[in-house]
Amino acid sequence: MAWLSIQKKLSGRKRALLILISFLLPLILWSTISYVPFLWHPMMEITSEGDSLYLEKGQRVKRKVFDRENKRLAAGGENQMAGVRANPVYLPAPHQVFVAAYTSFKSKPRRPGDPWLHQSLAHSVRVVFYGFLLSSLFGVPLGIFCGVFDFFSKLFEPFFEFFRYMPAPVFGALAVAVLGINDSPKIAIIFIGTFFQQVLVIANTTRQLPPSLVEAAQTLGARGWTLLKKVVLPAIAPSVFLDMRILLGWAWTYLIVAEVIGTSTGITWFINQQAKYRIYENVYAAILMIGIIGLGTDMILAWIGRNLFVWNGGKRNGLFQFLVELFYGSRHETFSFTRTKYFNHEYDTATEL
Amino acid sequence: MNTIPLPNYKEQSPAVADRFRRLKERRVILEAERVGKIFPVENGDIQALADVSFKAYRREFLSVIGPSGCGKSTLIRILAGLESATAGKVLLDGQMVEKPGPERGMVFQGYTLFPWLTVKKNVMFGLEVAGKGQAEPEALQWIEMVGLGEFVNHYPDQLSGGMKQRVAIARALANRPRVLLMDEPFGALDAQTRARMQSYLMQIWRNVDITIIFITHDLDEAVYLSDRILVLDANPGTVREMIEVPVPQPRSPEQHLSPEFLATKAHIESLIHSQHENEDDLPIIRLTQVNDDVF
Ligand SMILES: Nc1ncnc2c1ncn2[C@@H]1O[C@H](COP(=O)(O)OP(=O)(O)OP(=O)(O)O)[C@@H](O)[C@H]1O
Ligand SMILES: [Mg+2]
Numbered sequence: 001m002a003w004l005s006i007q008k009k010l011s012g013r014k015r016a017l018l019i020l021i022s023f024l025l026p027l028i029l030w031s032t033i034s035y036v037p038f039l040w041h042p043m044m045e046i047t048s049e050g051d052s053l054y055l056e057k058g059q060r061v062k063r064k065v066f067d068r069e070n071k072r073l074a075a076g077g078e079n080q081m082a083g084v085r086a087n088p089v090y091l092p093a094p095h096q097v098f099v100a101a102y103t104s105f106k107s108k109p110r111r112p113g114d115p116w117l118h119q120s121l122a123h124s125v126r127v128v129f130y131g132f133l134l135s136s137l138f139g140v141p142l143g144i145f146c147g148v149f150d151f152f153s154k155l156f157e158p159f160f161e162f163f164r165y166m167p168a169p170v171f172g173a174l175a176v177a178v179l180g181i182n183d184s185p186k187i188a189i190i191f192i193g194t195f196f197q198q199v200l201v202i203a204n205t206t207r208q209l210p211p212s213l214v215e216a217a218q219t220l221g222a223r224g225w226t227l228l229k230k231v232v233l234p235a236i237a238p239s240v241f242l243d244m245r246i247l248l249g250w251a252w253t254y255l256i257v258a259e260v261i262g263t264s265t266g267i268t269w270f271i272n273q274q275a276k277y278r279i280y281e282n283v284y285a286a287i288l289m290i291g292i293i294g295l296g297t298d299m300i301l302a303w304i305g306r307n308l309f310v311w312n313g314g315k316r317n318g319l320f321q322f323l324v325e326l327f328y329g330s331r332h333e334t335f336s337f338t339r340t341k342y343f344n345h346e347y348d349t350a351t352e353l
Numbered sequence: 354m355n356t357i358p359l360p361n362y363k364e365q366s367p368a369v370a371d372r373f374r375r376l377k378e379r380r381v382i383l384e385a386e387r388v389g390k391i392f393p394v395e396n397g398d399i400q401a402l403a404d405v406s407f408k409a410y411r412r413e414f415l416s417v418i419g420p421s422g423c424g425k426s427t428l429i430r431i432l433a434g435l436e437s438a439t440a441g442k443v444l445l446d447g448q449m450v451e452k453p454g455p456e457r458g459m460v461f462q463g464y465t466l467f468p469w470l471t472v473k474k475n476v477m478f479g480l481e482v483a484g485k486g487q488a489e490p491e492a493l494q495w496i497e498m499v500g501l502g503e504f505v506n507h508y509p510d511q512l513s514g515g516m517k518q519r520v521a522i523a524r525a526l527a528n529r530p531r532v533l534l535m536d537e538p539f540g541a542l543d544a545q546t547r548a549r550m551q552s553y554l555m556q557i558w559r560n561v562d563i564t565i566i567f568i569t570h571d572l573d574e575a576v577y578l579s580d581r582i583l584v585l586d587a588n589p590g591t592v593r594e595m596i597e598v599p600v601p602q603p604r605s606p607e608q609h610l611s612p613e614f615l616a617t618k619a620h621i622e623s624l625i626h627s628q629h630e631n632e633d634d635l636p637i638i639r640l641t642q643v644n645d646d647v648f
Contacts, residue, residue, distance in 0.1 A: 217467075218452075219458060220479035231467065234469045234470075
């Protein structure tokens, strides 16, 4: 089968290969720049300072500066410096970052009392979680109501449409003034950033519901609340679930803003701190952590989605079934059906016919 | 074009006359009284239906046929209560029809099974909504009846088009509706599947106390299945004629070639055709070079 065919899914092996490549490509690019000396390496890392007065061993300087200084030293008959080509300090090599990703968890904060990396991460996750939870608690039902009832749509959506253009960060100062300097204003920023989009996105998803499904249910006797619960909700559930995954990503992007208002906390604080110490490996390691947490959460959610919406092309996984039964007890589907030829109404038509 | 008259089988055959006399002695289940429908649109109104009246009797199979856009779907949606008439009224057992309800089952042209429910759960839907106990065994019986006993735990996406429509029929019937409304239910099926579905439907209809209103644009299908056929004119949709199909019941495929069958078909065809009387005046467009000598 060809690699490129319109609207056709690739085979499992090809997909796995491409997924691998999509991660490998940037890594290879990064590695090449880091390890192949002549591609970029605009700096010289000084290995021996010679008789230079102002440059020291271990420093990284531009090659031009290095050459000029050496020329000056040579002209004065002094010992020249030695150095190797290097990348700027803000671009550490992959292995440095991976090592840092490990050691930064292990290394004590420089100032006693400061949080460890894992504490910073946990703090961030907590803020995103509560912000997103709070937003979803109100946003999802409201979005669905807006999508189903024109009444709510016209009552809320125009204002939300207007409000969502105000970037959430501009409410930072206000949130601090109202909610103090703890986590509350941060959660509020994530809420503001997510909520309005959430209502609009979910309302739109709900409006995609094919009216024929609702009509079919109506001709089967479903009305009002039953119609909402038994038709609208299950019909839109997979799309809403997908929306939620995307919205969670947005919530993470607001985190970085949220964490610098009031007192700086969480992963943003850690990153800024490490940048201040110029330990860029740790900066990259922390950024990588965010990516891993984000992707990990999304993959778990996708997996749950596939198991939850089996009818939508997913399939139920043994582990999932196990977990469900662990929490809810076994609900085995048993059906015993009696084979009856034809089902007859009790006719009283015989007389009429 | 003139219409081809239908020979008066009632006068010729006492059996046929007797059949329709007895049909009309039955109780009226569904009645449309001068139903009209106007859709307001931006550039004026669309009169989709005007003055449509008819009665459907108990256990009757009534087809509605007419050119595309003549308002068949609109009519059946009004009967279902999914659309409200702008004039006239619809009565079910003498009661005004205003909104959709379980006593009027409907099978749509498109597939409207609930994709998140298995076949069994789809069929159980109406029973569960009504809060009936014993929903499951009853649903399974209906699934057996449409011959899908092996597929109870399949999801709709795993079924073929014909199977989906059979489930849709089972789902509607499980509610024990008074009337089954069907809007071109087999329109999307191939000829063989369609023929099979027709015999399924005939069997069900014979075994269940139900009145069927059946929309189709397939003349064969209409004549083969129906007791009577309501022919509609277009623009606006009005009743052209109510045809009493003289082909004896119960029907079997061989009857497709019986003289009554062919005469009825020819008659309806001429009725529908006579609606575009100016067909001969159509401009002739030649897209390729043709040699007139062959004529
Ligand atoms: N919701 C609507 N708004 C405006 N006009 C409509 C609407 N529904 C139907 N119509 C119009 O009413 C007329 C009848 O439509 P309808 O769908 O009932 O035709 P039909 O007989 O079922 O056609 P077909 O055989 O192609 O299914 C058409 O002219 C159509 O444009
Ligand atoms: Mg139609």
